[in-house]
Amino acid sequence: MARARAVLRSVLPFLVGLPILLAVQALSPPDYTLILVNVGVNVILAVSLNVVNGFTGQFSLGHAGFMAVGAYTAAKITLAFSGVQLAFLPEAVSDQLVFALALGASMLTAAAAGFLVGMPSLRLRGDYLAIVTLGFGEIIRSLIENMKFLGQATGLSGLPPYTNIAWVGVSAIATVVMARRLAVSTQGRALFAIREDEVAAEAMGVDTTGYKVRAFVISSAYAGLAGGLIAHAILLTTPRMFTFVRSIEVVVMVVLGGLGSITGSVVAAVVLTVALEGLREFQQYRMVAYAAGLIVLMLLRPQGIFGTRELWDLAPFRRLPRPRPFGGRASTGPEGASPTAVRDDSTHGGRP
Amino acid sequence: MIPLHVKSVTMRFGGLKALSSFSLSLAPGELVGLIGPNGAGKTTAFNAITGVYRPSEGEVVVAGEVVNGQRPHQICARGIARTFQNIRLFRELSALDNVRIACHAGARTGFFDALLLTGRHREEEARILERAERYLEVMGLSHRRGEIARNLPYGEQRRLEIARALATGPKVLCLDEPAAGMNAAEKLELMALIRDLRDRFGLAILVIEHDMRLVMGVSERVLVLDHGVTIAEGKPEAIRKDPKVIEAYLGDAYLEEKHIERPAGPGAHP
Amino acid sequence: MTEFLQHLVNGLSLGTIYALIALGYTMVYGVLKLINFAHGDVYMVGAFAGYYLGSVTGTDRAPGMVGAALVTLGAMAICGALGYLIERFAYRPLRNRARLTALITAIGVSFLLEYGFQLSPMIRSPVEFPPGPSPRFFPALLELGEPLTFLGVTVPRIDLLGLAVALVLMTGLQLIVYRTRFGMAMRAASFDPQVAGLMGIPVNRIISWTFVLGSALAAAAGIINASSRPKIEPLFGLMSGLKAFVAAVLGGIGSVPGAMVGGLVLGLTEEYVAGYTSSQYRDAIAFTVLILVLLVRPEGLFGRATVEKV
Numbered sequence: 064m065a066r067a068r069a070v071l072r073s074v075l076p077f078l079v080g081l082p083i084l085l086a087v088q089a090l091s092p093p094d095y096t097l098i099l100v101n102v103g104v105n106v107i108l109a110v111s112l113n114v115v116n117g118f119t120g121q122f123s124l125g126h127a128g129f130m131a132v133g134a135y136t137a138a139k140i141t142l143a144f145s146g147v148q149l150a151f152l153p154e155a156v157s158d159q160l161v162f163a164l165a166l167g168a169s170m171l172t173a174a175a176a177g178f179l180v181g182m183p184s185l186r187l188r189g190d191y192l193a194i195v196t197l198g199f200g201e202i203i204r205s206l207i208e209n210m211k212f213l214g215q216a217t218g219l220s221g222l223p224p225y226t227n228i229a230w231v232g233v234s235a236i237a238t239v240v241m242a243r244r245l246a247v248s249t250q251g252r253a254l255f256a257i258r259e260d261e262v263a264a265e266a267m268g269v270d271t272t273g274y275k276v277r278a279f280v281i282s283s284a285y286a287g288l289a290g291g292l293i294a295h296a297i298l299l300t301t302p303r304m305f306t307f308v309r310s311i312e313v314v315v316m317v318v319l320g321g322l323g324s325i326t327g328s329v330v331a332a333v334v335l336t337v338a339l340e341g342l343r344e345f346q347q348y349r350m351v352a353y354a355a356g357l358i359v360l361m362l363l364r365p366q367g368i369f370g371t372r373e374l375w376d377l378a379p380f381r382r383l384p385r386p387r388p389f390g391g392r393a394s395t396g397p398e399g400a401s402p403t404a405v406r407d408d409s410t411h412g413g414r415p
Numbered sequence: 416m417i418p419l420h421v422k423s424v425t426m427r428f429g430g431l432k433a434l435s436s437f438s439l440s441l442a443p444g445e446l447v448g449l450i451g452p453n454g455a456g457k458t459t460a461f462n463a464i465t466g467v468y469r470p471s472e473g474e475v476v477v478a479g480e481v482v483n484g485q486r487p488h489q490i491c492a493r494g495i496a497r498t499f500q501n502i503r504l505f506r507e508l509s510a511l512d513n514v515r516i517a518c519h520a521g522a523r524t525g526f527f528d529a530l531l532l533t534g535r536h537r538e539e540e541a542r543i544l545e546r547a548e549r550y551l552e553v554m555g556l557s558h559r560r561g562e563i564a565r566n567l568p569y570g571e572q573r574r575l576e577i578a579r580a581l582a583t584g585p586k587v588l589c590l591d592e593p594a595a596g597m598n599a600a601e602k603l604e605l606m607a608l609i610r611d612l613r614d615r616f617g618l619a620i621l622v623i624e625h626d627m628r629l630v631m632g633v634s635e636r637v638l639v640l641d642h643g644v645t646i647a648e649g650k651p652e653a654i655r656k657d658p659k660v661i662e663a664y665l666g667d668a669y670l671e672e673k674h675i676e677r678p679a680g681p682g683a684h685p
Numbered sequence: 686m687t688e689f690l691q692h693l694v695n696g697l698s699l700g701t702i703y704a705l706i707a708l709g710y711t712m713v714y715g716v717l718k719l720i721n722f723a724h725g726d727v728y729m730v731g732a733f734a735g736y737y738l739g740s741v742t743g744t745d746r747a748p749g750m751v752g753a754a755l756v757t758l759g760a761m762a763i764c765g766a767l768g769y770l771i772e773r774f775a776y777r778p779l780r781n782r783a784r785l786t787a788l789i790t791a792i793g794v795s796f797l798l799e800y801g802f803q804l805s806p807m808i809r810s811p812v813e814f815p816p817g818p819s820p821r822f823f824p825a826l827l828e829l830g831e832p833l834t835f836l837g838v839t840v841p842r843i844d845l846l847g848l849a850v851a852l853v854l855m856t857g858l859q860l861i862v863y864r865t866r867f868g869m870a871m872r873a874a875s876f877d878p879q880v881a882g883l884m885g886i887p888v889n890r891i892i893s894w895t896f897v898l899g900s901a902l903a904a905a906a907g908i909i910n911a912s913s914r915p916k917i918e919p920l921f922g923l924m925s926g927l928k929a930f931v932a933a934v935l936g937g938i939g940s941v942p943g944a945m946v947g948g949l950v951l952g953l954t955e956e957y958v959a960g961y962t963s964s965q966y967r968d969a970i971a972f973t974v975l976i977l978v979l980l981v982r983p984e985g986l987f988g989r990a991t992v993e994k995v
Contacts, residue, residue: 066534073532248529249519249524249540250522252512253516255508259507266499267496267579269520277526371507
């Protein structure tokens with residue numbers, strides 16, 4: 064019974080989210096589908112990058128590279144399965160299964176790439192790390208451009224149109240849930256400690272290198288997921304989609320929303336995606352405006368719109384019911400614990 | 416088992432010898448003071464012990480195991496905890512979170528437990544919360560649990576640092592000038608607290624302190640460093656009278672204040 | 686052998702450019718600990734400034750030594766002013782904020798220059814500005830005649846001249862940094878800006894001049910490069926800038942001689958590796974070098990390792 068409740072709690076966000084997404088998918092006009100998909104993909108990218116840049120305080124500029132790894136992995140798999148129908152299954156179900164498999168694989172390969180990149184580079188700090196991750200992103204792109212089986216500069220085209228609003232929505236929910244659960248867990252606090260003071264975190268027993276790499280791997284996995292999704296929405300994947308300008312776009316979303324703020328990343332990703340879409344007619348001015356906006360934002364409000372706070376911490380939303388961090392303000396500890404209780408703590412071994 | 420044994424550790428930075436042949440052995444429950452003028456190598460000794468620096472020579476032995484070259488978090492896990500001379504709290508996090516982070520090292524769950532909200536994860540979080548609150552209470556900070564660390568008054572920040580160090584579950588606690596910047600009354604209170612911690616938890620405590628009276632009053636044994644060299648070691652009374660210490664460290668001002676006769680010239684030294 | 690020597694010549698020519706740009710990175714990083722992301726774009730602006738000045742002064746139609754010198758000095762002045770403005774209005778207000786804030790601002794400035802220059806022309810006369818996205822061709826500012834050849838190796842005369850100019854500029858910079866009061870103030874500011882300020886050094890002015898000097902050198906690099914490889918477009922500074930940064934790190938960031946050696950080493954490495962494997966890997970080479978340097982010897986060839994204080 065307790066176990067069933069635990070499982071239920073674990074998947075609750077999806078149980079609530081999926082019907083809504085299916086409704087949106089059914090009701091939204093087809094013209095808006097691509098925009099909504101873009102919004103969702105950018106939410107995934109921004110929130111996952113926030114785990115590294117915001118939670119852990121490590122500045123990565125290589126997100127597009129992991130996106131590329133995911134996109135190509137998923138594309139290779141769906142292309143390999145195209146025209147193959149899994150036994151005993153109707154075609155639609157078979158396709159969805161193949162796509163799920165492809166997305167899972169894209170997360171795994173991107174995570175592996177994240178591990179390979181993170182291991183050596185996360186010893187570096189600040190702007191050095193930024194440049195090295197940028198460099199790795201470019202190296203990944205450069206490798207893809209030189210690989211025949213990945214289509215070199217022209218990339219892979221003719222991908223099946225598997226991505227829809229439900230897939231993107233569920234993935235975005237999964238990303239937000241991941242970030243949120245991390246933020247209120249002991250593992251997440253270890254990441255915050257690294258952001259606040261790496262030397263002190265290390266002295267307090269946090270394996271800073273290990274945790275940085277783990278944050279990086281998780282973040283990369285979700286970037287890979289976003290890559291797989293976008294590839295099957297525009298039915299194409301080329302190296303040019305994953306230049307470091309793409310990475311910087313995601314960084315801007317994270318910074319605009321506020322480093323460390325999950326809702327900030329979501330809001331910024333939605334607003335920027337829609338705004339850039341709206342400015343499409345003014346194609347050549349929009350990037351100039353984007354750059355100028357970035358400078359002005361940094362000069363006026365460098366902590367981003369929300370800072371490290373979440374949407375519900377802001378004044379107008381204070382009165383609304385809010386998600387409570389597990390074991391947060393509510394006191395569950397024995398307030399009057401006697402000194403002996405502490406003394407008996409098993410971790411204080413080795414006394415006379 | 417001797418919780419900490421430092422065997423003639425030398426630290427060199429380029430041509431500079433910041434610490435030479437530093438030796439120290441701490442028995443369980445012992446309270447030792449480490450004193451010396453500015454730049455004598457006290458904090459360097461701490462850094463060598465806690466793994467921030469790797470000793471150029473010599474060995475640091477924690478609970479019977481040589482830990483040279485291990486990372487600070489590994490040494491912390493073996494039971495050495497520290498505070499910092501210039502307070503290094505997790506400034507933007509709450510007092511409770513500061514202590515909870517220190518409780519994390521023993522966590523038996525991983526990222527996947529956190530992401531899937533497993534039962535184990537919830538138990539672990541509850542256990543960590545309980546421990547963290549106990550240590551906040553020990554240091555008299557329960558009422559500040561939700562406060563952001565940087566907003567705490569200075570004295571409470573110092574105490575929070577000690578609470579955080581205790582929460583790692585140490586056998587040896589290294590305090591780097593815990594009373595710096597406090598007034599006389601606060602210092603006395605703090606020293607009483609340090610003794611109390613030692614008695615309660617059976618910790619071995621190593622204290623760097625500038626205030627002579629304080630360190631003499633609280634320690635059972637005192638080590639004196641000067642220019643990286645251990646110039647004296649012994650009971651506080653003996654240190655107080657040691658002419659070498661008086662001359663090299665305490666200086667003229669102290670001599671005058673205490674009306675102690677200036678030791679005779681260099682010939683007086685054995 | 687001929688191929689080997691030809692790569693040597695090409696690599697040196699490329700390395701000189703990297704070295705000149707790297708000097709700007711290294712000086713700014715030395716003083717502000719900021720990766721001036723926009724520096725590569727200042728280099729691009731330098732080439733365009735030369736292009737416009739060439740057409741305004743008529744040097745493009747009547748090449749000559751005086752005209753070329755005027756164009757080069759003019760472009761250096763324009764970029765110096767640009768560097769000053771960037772520092773004054775984008776970086777200085779953020780001096781005491783988190784370093785990443787400045788890094789993001791630098792990226793913003795970089796984008797602004799790149800995309801600003803890609804706009805279609807708003808001014809038509811006397812020159813078309815901004816230049817727009819399609820490439821333009823940098824005029825020959827000098828008539829130098831046929832390239833030299835010996836042992837089958839082609840050496841364009843412009844490359845030799847470029848090398849000479851670069852060497853003169855670098856020697857001049859070396860003298861400024863290590864032999865003048867300004868240089869001493871700069872080094873003091875890079876060591877500890879706060880203390881330098883307390884010692885009566887006008888830190889703000891020193892930083893401004895550091896930007897002016899670095900940007901002027903980038904402009905010179907832009908013109909030397911465009912004279913030898915005349916296709917210029919608003920995005921060409923981006924990759925060169927990043928590579929020059931790698932050169933600065935390779936040499937030991939903050940070190941003037943390091944930037945020169947780093948630039949040359951990087952230019953040669955890139956030329957040889959790309960020449961003997963695939964030119965498609967050209968851009969990846971610099972980053973691979975960067976990663977190797979940071980992993981093996983993060984302080985670079987000429988830098989000094991620092992111990993973090995706890």
